[in-house]
Amino acid sequence: MNTVAVVGFSSAGTSxxxxxxxxxxPVITAAxxxxxxGRREVDFWCSGSSDYLAGRAFSFVSAxxxxxxxxxxxxxxxxxxxxxxxxxxxxxxxxxxxETALVYGFGKGTAGDxxxxxxxxxxxxxxxxxxxxxxxxxxxxxxxxxxxGLFTEDDMARVVGRRAEGPxxxxxxxxxxxxxxxxxxxxxxxxxxxxxxxxxxxxxxxSGFAHRVDPQGLGERDLTTVPSAVAAARDAGLDGxxxxxxxxxxxxxxxxxxxxxxxxxxxxxxxxxxxxxxxLSRIGSAAGEVMSGRARTAVGHATSGPAxxxxxxxxxxx
Amino acid sequence: xxxxxxxxxGQTEHRTRRxxxxxxxLCREAIDRALAxxxxxxxxxxxxxxxxxxxxFEGVMMPELFLADAxxxxxxxxxxxxxxxxxxxxxxxxxxxxxxxxxxxRVLAVAFEKQSESNAMWALSIQPPFSAPITAGAGxxxxxxxxxxxxxxxxxxxxxxxxxxxxxxxxxxxxxxHLRQPDITLESVQRSPxxxxxxxxxxxxxxxxxxCALVIxxxxxxxxxxxxxxxxxxxxxxxxxxxxxxxxxxxxxxxxLAAAALWSAAGIKQPLDEIDVAELYVPFSWFEPxxxxxxxxxxxxQGWKLVESGETRIGGALPVNPSGGVLCSNPIxxxxxxxxxxxxxxxxxxxxxxxxxxxxxxxxxxxxxxSQFFSMWVVGRQP
Numbered sequence: 001m002n003t004v005a006v007v008g009f010s011s012a013g014t015s016x017x018x019x020x021x022x023x024x025x026p027v028i029t030a031a032x033x034x035x036x037x038g039r040r041e042v043d044f045w046c047s048g049s050s051d052y053l054a055g056r057a058f059s060f061v062s063a064x065x066x067x068x069x070x071x072x073x074x075x076x077x078x079x080x081x082x083x084x085x086x087x088x089x090x091x092x093x094x095x096x097x098x099e100t101a102l103v104y105g106f107g108k109g110t111a112g113d114x115x116x117x118x119x120x121x122x123x124x125x126x127x128x129x130x131x132x133x134x135x136x137x138x139x140x141x142x143x144x145x146x147x148x149g150l151f152t153e154d155d156m157a158r159v160v161g162r163r164a165e166g167p168x169x170x171x172x173x174x175x176x177x178x179x180x181x182x183x184x185x186x187x188x189x190x191x192x193x194x195x196x197x198x199x200x201x202x203x204x205x206x207s208g209f210a211h212r213v214d215p216q217g218l219g220e221r222d223l224t225t226v227p228s229a230v231a232a233a234r235d236a237g238l239d240g241x242x243x244x245x246x247x248x249x250x251x252x253x254x255x256x257x258x259x260x261x262x263x264x265x266x267x268x269x270x271x272x273x274x275x276x277x278x279x280l281s282r283i284g285s286a287a288g289e290v291m292s293g294r295a296r297t298a299v300g301h302a303t304s305g306p307a308x309x310x311x312x313x314x315x316x317x318x
Numbered sequence: 319x320x321x322x323x324x325x326x327x328g329q330t331e332h333r334t335r336r337x338x339x340x341x342x343x344l345c346r347e348a349i350d351r352a353l354a355x356x357x358x359x360x361x362x363x364x365x366x367x368x369x370x371x372x373x374x375f376e377g378v379m380m381p382e383l384f385l386a387d388a389x390x391x392x393x394x395x396x397x398x399x400x401x402x403x404x405x406x407x408x409x410x411x412x413x414x415x416x417x418x419x420x421x422x423x424r425v426l427a428v429a430f431e432k433q434s435e436s437n438a439m440w441a442l443s444i445q446p447p448f449s450a451p452i453t454a455g456a457g458x459x460x461x462x463x464x465x466x467x468x469x470x471x472x473x474x475x476x477x478x479x480x481x482x483x484x485x486x487x488x489x490x491x492x493x494x495x496h497l498r499q500p501d502i503t504l505e506s507v508q509r510s511p512x513x514x515x516x517x518x519x520x521x522x523x524x525x526x527x528x529x530c531a532l533v534i535x536x537x538x539x540x541x542x543x544x545x546x547x548x549x550x551x552x553x554x555x556x557x558x559x560x561x562x563x564x565x566x567x568x569x570x571x572x573x574x575l576a577a578a579a580l581w582s583a584a585g586i587k588q589p590l591d592e593i594d595v596a597e598l599y600v601p602f603s604w605f606e607p608x609x610x611x612x613x614x615x616x617x618x619x620q621g622w623k624l625v626e627s628g629e630t631r632i633g634g635a636l637p638v639n640p641s642g643g644v645l646c647s648n649p650i651x652x653x654x655x656x657x658x659x660x661x662x663x664x665x666x667x668x669x670x671x672x673x674x675x676x677x678x679x680x681x682x683x684x685x686x687x688x689s690q691f692f693s694m695w696v697v698g699r700q701p
Contacts, residue, residue, distance in 0.1 A: 045557075050373075050379065050380070051372050051373050051374060051400075052373055052374075052379040052380075056374075057372035057373075057374045057375075057441050057442055058372055058402055058687065060400070061402060061560060061687050061688075061690075062560070064557060064558075064559055064560075064690075065559050065560075069557055069558050069559050069572075070558060070559065070562050070564075070571075071558075071571060071575070072556045072557055072558040072571050072572035072575050072576075073556065073557050073558075074554075074555055074556060074557070075555065075556070075557035075691075076399070076401060076408055076411075076412065076555060077399070077400055077401050077408075078397060078398055078399055078400065079373065079380060079398050079399070079400035080380070080397070080398050084397060084398075087397070088397065088412060088415070090419075091415045091416060091418075091419035091421065092415055092419075094419035094420065094421070095319065095320070095415050095418035095419040095420075096319055096418075097319075097415065097418070117379065118379070120377070120378060120379040121378075121379045121380050121383050121384070122384060123384040124341075124376070124377065124378045124381075124384070124435075125340060127384075128378070210395070211395050211396075212393065212394065212395055212396075213383070213386045213391055213392065213393075213394070213395070213396040214386070214392060214393070215386055215387040215392040216383050216384045216386055216387070217387065220387070227393070228393070231393065304380075304383070305380075305383040306383075309383060309386070310383065310386075310396065
C-alpha cells in the first residue's frame, strides 16, 4: 500500500475578493514552491469552501481560475473545511489513482456576520428559525463543561495567555475566549511516499488519518465530551503523546476539551478563525513542525459544525 | 487496483414538490431502498458520502450536518461533496475511492436536491461584489452552445425534439420518473413554446425534489452478495475553467479528456461497440448528440445522425437514457448519481420496464457548471 506525506504548505490570513482567486494564486504558488513541485506535475486537485460564507452559489467555480485548469485537470471539491478535501486527496493517493495532490481551502469570514451565518447550519425546521448564533451555542457547551467541573474560566483564559477578566460576550465566554473571525486561504501539497522522499529530505508522513461526525441535536449528545474526536483519534492510531499538536478550536473551552483527546508536548496557538481553510492550515502547520525538524511526531486537527460536531485527526511523523 | 462494486441502488419518487417529507425523509426514502436492494444493514455501512448542488438551493448551510443522524452517518465518517451539476457523479466516485483506498468495506453514497425548499432561480441570481453577474437560468446560458452545434454541423431542427420524445416515452416506463408522458409526439414537442431558441418547453428538464442512494462495496462484500452486482470498471473526473481563450462549449476538452481516461482505464477501445447502454446527463435535449460526440461514441458532427437513425432508443445500437434521464427528473444534486445508479441497475438486470435486454456494460455520465466539471463511470456485470 502507498503511504502519503505532506511535502508543502502555505497559508494567508487575508483575502481580497469572494471569488478567492486573488487570494489563492500566491498561496498555491508558494505551496508548490515549498514542495519543489511544478503546477503541471499535480495529479489531483481538491478544495474546500462554503457558498454560504461567500454569499453566493458555486463559489468554488471561479476558484478553479486560480489553478490555471487549461489543459483540464483531475479535480474535486468538498463543501467543508479543506481538511476534509485533504482526506479525499489522501485516499486518492492511497488508492493508487494519483501520486501527487494539491489541496486548498479559502473563505472570507469577514464578509458577513459569521455568528449569524453559522445558525444556518442548524436544523432548518426546528432550530435555525430561532437564530441561536454560533457563539451562543459555544457558550452553552462551555457552561456545561464549567458546571461539570472540567476546568475553570481561568483555565480557559490561560489557553490564550490571558486572565479571566473583562465583560462577557456570551456568558461564560469573554472576548478572549472567542477566536477572531478572519479571511484566509491555505494550500497543502501531498505526495506518495517514494515521490515525497525525492521532493524533500524530511517529508511529514501521514501515519494515521480519520474523521467522524456526531449527531447534531444539541440535546442528543453530552456536549462536554467529544465522541467523534475520540473515535477519529483512535482510528488514526493516536496513542500516547505527540511532540506537538495544532488544534482547530475557535473557542478556548474547545481547546481544553480537545487537549484531553490529543495529548501533546506543546500546542501551536490558534490565531484566528479563518473558516474553511483553518482546519487545513492546522494540518499544514503541524506538518511544518515535522518537515522543519522541530518535531518528530505531530497532530493536525480540524473541526466543523456546532459545538465540535465533526472532527478530523491527522497524525504526522518524520 | 482494488475492485469496487455497486451492491444496491435506491431512489425516490420525483415530483415538483415533495411536501410529504422533510429533507431527512427524502434522503431516507432513497437510502432505505438502497440498503434493501443491497441486502445491507446500517451496521455494515462504514462511511457516508453526501452530495448535493449549492446549499442555497435549500437555504441550509452544509445540510449534511443536521442530516448526519437521519442518513446513518452519526458516529461514522461523513464527507460532503459539491461539484456543481456533476456532483451526483462525483459523489459516486468519491465513495468508490473510499473503497479502493482500502479503508472501508461498504460505503453509502447519497445525493439529493429538495428544490422546493427554496428558490433555485434566486439562489443562482445573487450579485456578489466585484464579480460579473451570473446568468439567470441554465437554459439561457446553454442555448447559444446548442445553436452553435446546430450551425457547425448543419443538424436538422427536429433532432432535439426526437430526443425529447424518446426520453419522455422512456420515462413513462420508469415508476420513479417525475415526468411520464407515454403519448408525447414529435409534433406536440414542436408545438410547445420556444423558451430559449433553440430550446422548446418540452425539451427542458423539470425542477424536481428527489434523492438517490447507492451502497458501494469492496471485492469481498461484492462476492458475498447473493445478487448480481455492478462492478465499477473505471471512474474519471476532469475540470476546466468556465471561460478561457479557445474554450469549446460544443465539445469541452474536460469532457473529452475524462472520457478518454475512462475508456483507457476500463480497457474499452470501441465505446459504441462495447457499451450496451448509456445514461448521459441531458438537461436540454440537444445535449444528447453533443455528448455522444464529446465522450467519443461517434465522431464530430455524427451525433445527430445517430439520434436521427433511432439507434439511441431502447432496442437500438446504443440505448441512451432508458430511464428517461434528466429530461424526466432533475433533482440537480442527485441527477448525476441517478445516471450512475441507472447504469448500475441496467447491468444488474434490475431496471424493470426500461431494462435494456442483455445489458452487460454501461456508462454513467454527469456534467456541471458551464460545461466544465465532468464525472463518469463504467460499470459491468463482470469486473
